[in-house]
Amino acid sequence: MSALASIRDLTLTYRRDGTAVAALKNINLDIVAGERLAIIGESGSGKSTLALAIAGLLPASARVEGHVDWFINPSSTLGAKAPLVERNPQKSFAKPSRPPLLGHDIGFVFQDPSASLDPVMAIGKQIAEVARTHLGLSWPQAYAKAKALLQRVRLPDPDSALHAFPHQLSGGQKQRVAIAAAIAAGPKLLIADEATSALDTIVQAEIVALIRQLVAEDGMTLLFISHDIALAAELAERIAVFRHGQLVELGTTARIVGAPTQPYTRTLLDAHIGLDAAPLLDQAGLPA
Numbered sequence: 001m002s003a004l005a006s007i008r009d010l011t012l013t014y015r016r017d018g019t020a021v022a023a024l025k026n027i028n029l030d031i032v033a034g035e036r037l038a039i040i041g042e043s044g045s046g047k048s049t050l051a052l053a054i055a056g057l058l059p060a061s062a063r064v065e066g067h068v069d070w071f072i073n074p075s076s077t078l079g080a081k082a083p084l085v086e087r088n089p090q091k092s093f094a095k096p097s098r099p100p101l102l103g104h105d106i107g108f109v110f111q112d113p114s115a116s117l118d119p120v121m122a123i124g125k126q127i128a129e130v131a132r133t134h135l136g137l138s139w140p141q142a143y144a145k146a147k148a149l150l151q152r153v154r155l156p157d158p159d160s161a162l163h164a165f166p167h168q169l170s171g172g173q174k175q176r177v178a179i180a181a182a183i184a185a186g187p188k189l190l191i192a193d194e195a196t197s198a199l200d201t202i203v204q205a206e207i208v209a210l211i212r213q214l215v216a217e218d219g220m221t222l223l224f225i226s227h228d229i230a231l232a233a234e235l236a237e238r239i240a241v242f243r244h245g246q247l248v249e250l251g252t253t254a255r256i257v258g259a260p261t262q263p264y265t266r267t268l269l270d271a272h273i274g275l276d277a278a279p280l281l282d283q284a285g286l287p288a
């Protein structure tokens with residue numbers, strides 16, 4: 001197995017009104033190339049902070065200790081299936097590479113698609129611009145790419161959708177466009193931070209299926225952030241449980257769902273089972 005990124009001793013504190021908020025405490029976590037990894041935990045547990053730290057999007061008020069090492073050499077294991085182990089490897093054998101470029105190496109999808117879409121620019125141009133900037137395409141090539149991406153995210157009538165503005169689309173359609181823009185440059189890592197949380201359950205399931213398909217087709221690594229353990233179990237091969245800025249438990253989805261070692265993980269599972277009796281393991285995305 002090879003790591004795409006190794007997070008080492010990451011501690012992060014926000015300064016706000018003269019007080020310090022500890023958002024992440026001594027996090028050690030490897031993101032395995034090609035895996036689907038979910039980060040779960042309740043509100044305020046530090047999930048988004050971790051995502052922003054990985055993507056290099058932290059606000060200036062954040063004080064960071066520790067580091068993230070990247071292994072994004074061109075010959076890396078894109079598309080290869082790495083075996084998953086329970087333990088976090090503390091040794092990396094490869095030399096760290098250059099830091100990643102947002103948009104180029106990392107695609108980021110936010111909960112609110114309006115956060116990444118420009119309200120006064122046609123969506124085709126927004127997607128084409130990503131392809132132009134990062135892939136060096138001409139405008140006609142970039143528009144052709146944008147149209148193909150709108151087809152891939154299954155937006156109806158991609159030809160006219162190219163000229164649509166975000167306000168003309170439903171929430172689910174906007175999120176499809178945001179995903180198209182996020183993957184336009186062929187990033188190795190796709191980060192989805194509560195990307196389906198604002199959508200109703202049917203649309204949510206459709207977007208989860210879409211993310212799963214795109215990640216498989218492009219051989220991307222997925223970091224799926226959610227407060228919903230059932231949704232995470234549906235999509236992810238491994239789950240990392242966060243609480244109060246700490247990584248409390250990490251393992252394969254089957255192990256986390258079937259035999260959690262931490263009482264907090266048990267609580268999250270019980271809370272879900274209380275709402276929906278369907279056994280989580282059947283949804284764990286594992287071969288039957």
Ligand SMILES: Nc1ncnc2c1ncn2[C@@H]1O[C@H](COP(=O)(O)OP(=O)(O)OP(=O)(O)O)[C@@H](O)[C@H]1O
Pocket residue numbers: 014015016021022023041042043044045046047048049050059061227
């Ligand atoms: N820009 C910021 N300035 C100050 N404190 C912040 C900032 N962003 C987050 N925090 C604080 O850091 C902690 C972790 O927040 P974070 O947003 O990472 O949690 P989360 O798990 O993503 O929560 P949610 O599920 O609500 O999105 C919280 O206590 C939060 O209030």
Ligand code: NI
Pocket residue numbers: 047048049193194
């Ligand atoms: Ni968050």
